[in-house]
Structure formats: C-alpha cells, structure tokens
Amino acid sequence: MRTLEKQGIIQKMNKKRRKELLSTNQKRDSKYVLYWMQQSMRVSYNHALLEAINISNQKNLPLLVCFTLTDGYLGANRRHYEFMLQGIKEVSNELNEMGISFVIKKGEPFEALKPLLLDADTIVMDYGYLKPQLKWRREVYDYCKGNLETNLIMIESDLIVPVKEAYEKTAYAAYAIRPHLLKKMNDYFDFNGLKEINNKAKLRIKSDFNFDRFHEELDLLKLDHSVKLNGFFKGGYSEAIKHLNLFFNNQLKEYEKRSDPSLNIQSYMSIYLHFGQISVLDIIERLKEYVFKYETNYANYDMFIEQLVVRRELAYNFVTYEKDYDLYEKMTLPWAYETIDKHKNDKRLIDYNLEELEYSKTHDEYFNAAMTEMRVTGFMANYMRMYWAKKIMEWSSSMKLAYERIVYLNNKYFLDGRDANSYMNIAWCFGRHDRPWKERNIFGTLRYMNADGLKRKFKIDKYVETVLNNYSILE
Incomplete structure (x- = not known):
C-alpha cells in the first residue's frame, strides 16, 4: 500500500465536509456568528473554525466560540475532564490572541447554548457520531428549525474522509473500506490555514469556567x-505535537515492532484524537514532511496510515451504520452470537469478580500489569488491550457480563475510551471485523489469546518490570 504523494497546491476545503442544515435570507439584528465547538477542540487544522471565520468576515460580525461543559458525560471522570479542559484552556488563549471571543457554558448542551442561539446570525457546529453527540445536535437543529430564522451549518473536521463519503454501508472488515479511503483521501488534504478575523469586537458574554x-x-x-x-499525559495541541515529534524522531523507524508492549513504540495520538485536540490531517501533513525530509520509512508510513486512517475510519463506519453499536445484543455478527450461545454453559475454571479484575488481583501477571498501566496512566499498548479483554471474557461467568465489564473499565480508565474506536475494538474481541477460528471451550470460534503467545512473541517480562517500576508505586 503506497499512499504517500508529494504535496502540491493545497485546495480549498472539500465541499463534502460541509452540510447546510438550515438556510435563510431573512435579515436579523444579529450580534455575532456562533461556532459551537464540541468535538474539534483545537484551533489548528479546524475546518469548522475556518468556516466560522470566513462567514464572520463575509458578514462583518464578530465570532463567538462556545464550548458546552456538561457534568458526567458518558461515564467520564476527573481524569477525562482535567485532560480535556487543559486542551480547552489552550484553545481559549489562542482564540483570544486572534481577537475571537471564547466562552464555556455549563449544562446540557442545548440548554446551555439556547440563550446564545437567539443572537446568532449563523451557527456552525462540528460533527458527532455517538448517540449522546447526535442527540445534542438534533436538539439544536430542532430548536433552530422550529423557532429561529437562522443559518445552521455542520462541518466534518475530525476525519479525513466523511463517513458516508468513504463507504455507503457497514464495512464487513478493513479490506472492504481500505481501497475507498486510499483512493479518496488525497481529495481531503484541504486546509489552507486560518484567515485573520476582521471584526475583533469583544463580546461581553460571561464564561462559566474560570481558568x-x-x-x-x-x-x-x-x-x-x-x-x-497522574501526570503521564497532559491535554492540549502543544502536548500532542510534543508526543508526535518524539514518535517521529525516535520510534517511527521501528513501527513494524509496535505490537511488542515492552518496546513502548507509541505515538499516543489516539488520546489527543479522542478529544479533537489534533487533526488527522495535521498528523499526516507532518508525517509527509518528515518522511520526505529523510527519504526513509516509507513502509512504516504506510503502516501508520493504516492505523490512523483505515482502522479509525472503520470504527466511525461501525458506529454510524450500526445504530446499536453499544448494545451487547447488537454489536457483533450472527456467527459470533451463534458460537457464544453454543458455548454459554461451558465451565469456567476461573471466575473473578469485578474488583479482582479492576485492581490487578488475578493469577496472571501479564493481565495484572496491563490493568495497572491502564488504571494508573489511562493508556495501554494496543496488543495488551486485546489480551486484557480476552482474559476478561475467559474469566467471566457469561459473555454478556464480560462485555459489560470491559465497557465499564474501558470507559472509566482509558483517556481514549468512550469513542468510536473503543466500541469497535471491544466488538472486535467478540467477532466483529474478525473471522471464525479453531473451536475451543468458552470462546467457541471466537479468537483466543493466552500468556504463552505473549511469551513467544515479545519480551513480555520486560513489560511487566516496566509497569512495576514506573506505575505501581504511584497508586
């Protein structure tokens, strides 16, 4: 797979990123253009912000950017909120330097936004794909349609190719969506940079969060x-770039070994992408620049693109076309449910309770190390995530209970949990985007993983030692 092409003249924003939901020619006594920033929590490479600035300049109105802060979103806790707000603080500072007003409004998004909608000539919002995000946007749309003569525009800025442009139905696996993405993605290298805003009038609207x-x-x-x-990660675009540069300079050349958790070959971009603190397009443009500069690592470029674009967009395809992506009864395929049902009464030799799993109290030192890394840092190497989930499946009294435990722990501890990638990766453990394997106890024909595989493939004891020395002492 060769996806790398030298960058030519950057085109204007691809019109397929833009969806005009409401339009009016009626003149209103408007005070500003409003950008509701909820998913793309950044200034750099933000197509929705670009659209809002362009409209503000066309209408000679100041721009108001609002982030809505709601308590307890989808199982999120202090770890997630602190990381997110570190990034939002950076956004606030950057926008203020640009002459753009920024506020945080607390509450359920529609109720928090409602007073601001009344004075907005145009409302720009970014895309959301999970159920709560779709609900929020639907509430804003319904209110504006029924009560206001306004313009409402939605912009896709977090994916390279918008989901429904990438593939028109549920993709059975990565092989189905990959050729479509690789063919289309160059049409979406479409960011020219942000223009300076003309009307820098300061809007006197109180923010509900004092940084x-x-x-x-x-x-x-x-x-x-x-x-x-715990200090292993800090939120914000500048922090994302630090991690990315370290990855390019020190680890990209060994990316083919990334499955080995003892080597810690990680970009950590999944964390920053989860909160919209960096753009996939930004990452790719920086990656291109690095690869061309050193004229090396072309194979590793392709492997990184596979994870960054193909696998990530496969996840968004999954949550878009599978409406019940988060329900145990709907998240995987018929063959998987059949084999699960066939083996539902198989005897479990081990049946740990949730506390034993959560606090690394099992007999398996590799599982315990992975759970400790996750619990302390909010991150875990990808291969260990698969092993971790498979062990919970093996040690729970039913596959449904295993699913519930995996989702609970995933959402509670991972900084990059609670998103499309999370739900797809969990579903993969239960057969989605996978194939039947050799039949065995408990798993049936679902893929099985064991400790012998870790010992055979990796320096797994080194990984355990790293966790014990660097992470365990911090609890």
Missing part, C-alpha cells in the same frame, strides 16, 4: 473525582 481557578472549578463539577490524571 485562573482551574482546579477549584474542576472540584465543583458533579462527577467521579476518584480517578486522577
């Missing part, structure tokens, strides 16, 4: 404060 009292404000949020951000 000067960051931790005090965080303490007031109604959420689980027991899971902390």
Whole structure:
C-alpha cells in the first residue's frame, strides 16, 4: 500500500465536509456568528473554525466560540475532564490572541447554548457520531428549525474522509473500506490555514469556567473525582505535537515492532484524537514532511496510515451504520452470537469478580500489569488491550457480563475510551471485523489469546518490570 504523494497546491476545503442544515435570507439584528465547538477542540487544522471565520468576515460580525461543559458525560471522570479542559484552556488563549471571543457554558448542551442561539446570525457546529453527540445536535437543529430564522451549518473536521463519503454501508472488515479511503483521501488534504478575523469586537458574554481557578472549578463539577490524571499525559495541541515529534524522531523507524508492549513504540495520538485536540490531517501533513525530509520509512508510513486512517475510519463506519453499536445484543455478527450461545454453559475454571479484575488481583501477571498501566496512566499498548479483554471474557461467568465489564473499565480508565474506536475494538474481541477460528471451550470460534503467545512473541517480562517500576508505586 503506497499512499504517500508529494504535496502540491493545497485546495480549498472539500465541499463534502460541509452540510447546510438550515438556510435563510431573512435579515436579523444579529450580534455575532456562533461556532459551537464540541468535538474539534483545537484551533489548528479546524475546518469548522475556518468556516466560522470566513462567514464572520463575509458578514462583518464578530465570532463567538462556545464550548458546552456538561457534568458526567458518558461515564467520564476527573481524569477525562482535567485532560480535556487543559486542551480547552489552550484553545481559549489562542482564540483570544486572534481577537475571537471564547466562552464555556455549563449544562446540557442545548440548554446551555439556547440563550446564545437567539443572537446568532449563523451557527456552525462540528460533527458527532455517538448517540449522546447526535442527540445534542438534533436538539439544536430542532430548536433552530422550529423557532429561529437562522443559518445552521455542520462541518466534518475530525476525519479525513466523511463517513458516508468513504463507504455507503457497514464495512464487513478493513479490506472492504481500505481501497475507498486510499483512493479518496488525497481529495481531503484541504486546509489552507486560518484567515485573520476582521471584526475583533469583544463580546461581553460571561464564561462559566474560570481558568485562573482551574482546579477549584474542576472540584465543583458533579462527577467521579476518584480517578486522577497522574501526570503521564497532559491535554492540549502543544502536548500532542510534543508526543508526535518524539514518535517521529525516535520510534517511527521501528513501527513494524509496535505490537511488542515492552518496546513502548507509541505515538499516543489516539488520546489527543479522542478529544479533537489534533487533526488527522495535521498528523499526516507532518508525517509527509518528515518522511520526505529523510527519504526513509516509507513502509512504516504506510503502516501508520493504516492505523490512523483505515482502522479509525472503520470504527466511525461501525458506529454510524450500526445504530446499536453499544448494545451487547447488537454489536457483533450472527456467527459470533451463534458460537457464544453454543458455548454459554461451558465451565469456567476461573471466575473473578469485578474488583479482582479492576485492581490487578488475578493469577496472571501479564493481565495484572496491563490493568495497572491502564488504571494508573489511562493508556495501554494496543496488543495488551486485546489480551486484557480476552482474559476478561475467559474469566467471566457469561459473555454478556464480560462485555459489560470491559465497557465499564474501558470507559472509566482509558483517556481514549468512550469513542468510536473503543466500541469497535471491544466488538472486535467478540467477532466483529474478525473471522471464525479453531473451536475451543468458552470462546467457541471466537479468537483466543493466552500468556504463552505473549511469551513467544515479545519480551513480555520486560513489560511487566516496566509497569512495576514506573506505575505501581504511584497508586
């Protein structure tokens, strides 16, 4: 697979990123253009922000950017909120330097936004794909359609190719969607940079979060404060770029060995992509620049693109076309449910309770190390994520209970949990985007993983030692 082409003249934003939901020619006594920034939490490579600035300049109106902060989103806790708000603080500073007003409004998004909608000439919002995100956007759309003469525009800025442009139905596996993405993706290298905003009038709208009292404000949020951000990762675009540069300079050349958890060959981009703090397009453009500069690592470029574009867009395809992506009864394929049902009464030799799993109290030192890394840092190497989930499946009294435990722990601890990739990766463990394997106890024909495989393939004891020395002491 060769996806690398030298960059020519950057085109204008691809019109297929833009969806005009409502349009009006009626003149209103509007005070600003409103960009509801909810998914693309960044300034750099933000197509929705670009659209909002362009409209503001056309109408000579100031631009108001609003982020809505709701308590307890989809199982998120203090770890997730602190990381997210570190990034939002950086966004706020950048926008203020550009002459763009930025506010945070607390509450359920529609209710928090409602007072701001009334004075907006045009409302720009970014895409969302999960059920809560779709619900929020539908509420804003329904209210505007029924109560306001306004313009409402939605812009895709987090994927290279918008989901329904990439593939028109559920993709059975990566092989189905890959050729379509690789053929189309060059048409979406489409960011020219942001223009300066003409009308820099300061809007006197009170924000509901004071960054000067960051931790005090965080303490007031109604959420689980027991899971902390332990300092391994910090939120924000500048932090994402630091990790990316370290990856390019030190690890890209060995990317083919990334499955070995002992080598720690990680870009950590999944964390920053989850919060929209960096764009896939930004990553690719920087990757191109690095590869052309050194005229090397072309094979590793292709492998990285496979993860960054193909596998990620496969996940968004999954949550878009499988409406019940988060339900155990709907998330995988008929053959998988058949083999699960056939083996539902198989005897489990081990049946751990949730506390034993969550706090690394099993007999398996590799599982315990992976769970500890996840619990302390909010991250785990991809191969260990698969092993971790497979062990929970093996040690739970039913596959449904295993699914519920995996989702719960995934959402609670992973910084990059609770998104399309998470739901797809969990479903993969239960057969989605996979194939039947040799039949065995408990798993039937679902893929099985064991400790012997880890020992055979990797320096797995080195991984355990790293976790014990670097992570365990911090609890």
